[in-house]
Amino acid sequence: MEVITTTGLSAVSALLGVEVVERKGTGHPDTLADGVAEAISRAYSRYCLDEFGAIMHHNTDKTSLLGGAADVRFGHGELTAPVQVLVNGRITAALGDHTIPVTDIVTAAARTYLAGALPLLDAERWVEVRTRLTQASSPGAVSGPDTTQREASRQRWFAPRTLDDLAERHRMFSNDTSAGVASWPRGIGEQLALGIEEHLTGEAFRAEHPCYGTDIKLMVVRHGPRVQLTACVPQIARETPDLDSYIARRNQARDLITEVAGRIAPEHHVTVSVNTRDDDSRPELYLTATGSSIESGDEGVVGRGNRANGLISMLRPWSAEGVSGKNPVYHVGKLYNLAASEAARRLHEETGLDCAVALVSQSGRDLTDPWQAIVQTSGPSPVGAGHVRRVIADVMGDLGMLREQLLDGKLATA
Known part of the structure; x- marks a missing residue:
């Protein structure tokens, strides 16, 4: 991990300065889309853990909602056309001969989440779930005479025969080149x-x-x-x-x-x-x-609303990644954004400075070893690189606890 530290960050919590901040509430369509995608990932992950002891490969972070229609007047309001949930993504549909009831899991999770978020919505009647799921591998699966015998190959990413076909059980690595960004503390x-x-x-x-x-x-x-x-x-x-x-x-x-x-x-x-x-x-x-x-x-579309910290802070460093619905095991678009937030919080507590943290992954690199770690702080002098390295190493070492918080629904993603 290369560590870069610098100054120049505005102390947004100070009296002077400017902030432009948006928050989309729990019932906003974009927030609902984030919530549905994460609820599906959570339900699917729990099923896999209960049945297999491991989470199968999946991503539902391209989920979107299409609004229905309603008859609204003073004293009266009812839907006249359903809300449609378009679950777009890739989900492992079986482990060997064990078929996973993907459609049932997805449909139940989407309706349950929307019923909880909007108690006046009759989700059984007015929510239509349409699954658009594939098991196609990402680029990298090169066919050849011996590919069917290889363990943990790209050929088996969404079609594992046994748990040995899950590459992360052999080595936990970053699935993508991306960046997680966060700042702390919150401004007024x-x-x-x-x-x-x-x-x-x-x-x-x-x-x-x-x-x-x-x-x-x-x-x-x-x-x-x-x-x-x-x-x-x-x-x-x-x-x-x-x-x-x-x-x-x-x-x-x-x-x-x-x-x-x-x-x-x-x-x-x-x-x-x-x-x-x-x-x-x-x-x-x-x-x-x-x-x-x-x-x-x-x-509503995943990733168009609040960032992982629940806000859209226009003048702060932030990542455009849609966090909700990504696989909590290894997907850096999720884990690095949440880890950056925790690292920024810890650095602020230890230094008293406003901190912005960017954790940059490199596809294929060990998950707990970011390619680049950039920390920008307020104040006249940068934080020592050794200090930053220790904090980030501690945060990355706690990814298992972070995953448990996600699976328990205790850590928000939007």
Whole structure:
């Protein structure tokens, strides 16, 4: 591992500076797509571990959602066409003669996840799961007279005869050349975006305010102590009897967000706007049957929403990788982004500096030995390379624990 350390990182948690931060809520179509892809990977992985003691090769990180249609009016909301889940990817369908019930696993995981994320969505009736899965190998499988006898060859990547055909059981290596990027600590704008959305979509708030949905989107712009925040907050049609109620609750949402923002950033001046596209005279409003625009034609795609840290921070270093649905065993597009976040957090705790970490993999290289590790910090002097090497080595040594957190659903990927 080559270690590069440098300075020049802006201390975003300081009073001066600018942040532009977006957060797509739990009911946003892109967040739903991430959640479905990860739920499928998790369910498939658990099945394989229970049946075989190892996770078969798979990736569902190209999953997308196509929105349905809904009849929405004051006091009433119902779907009229289903939400479609397009599960695109590759999944091992059998280990030797043991057939894996891939379609059943995928369908159950997708519907269960969406039913939990959108309780007003009848997932059995209004979610259609369409699997588009193959077992084709990536480039590298070169045919020849002896390829059928080779253990752990590319020929057997998605068609293993026994566990010996899983290459990672012989040597754990990076499946791709990619980079995982993360920063720590969170800036005020990031804290606001994350904290407000989590409050508005939390169980306690939803129980107290059933009129609001979870397809919430926040855009935060901070310039020094001044923060401007625009929120999109859906309302549930059956809980909203008329226009006056809708307007009153829109105003209430603005006041509630302002209150939460005051607790998170008491030394900042926060201005809040809610549902700025509404036209009360027509009316055209953010009124929904289920609390998400996925019910009415919007689409969701893995990787288009929040990064692995749950945010889209426009002026911070970040990776474009879609983390959700990637194989948790060896896929660097998942593991290196999460590892970079942990490394940045540990380095900040040890140095007190704002830290950005990039872990760059090299296809075929040992998974726990990144090709390049770049650390940029605030302050006048770079962190020592030996210090960085020790922290990253410790983080990479903990990948097994990270995988368990992913499989237990305790570590978010979007």
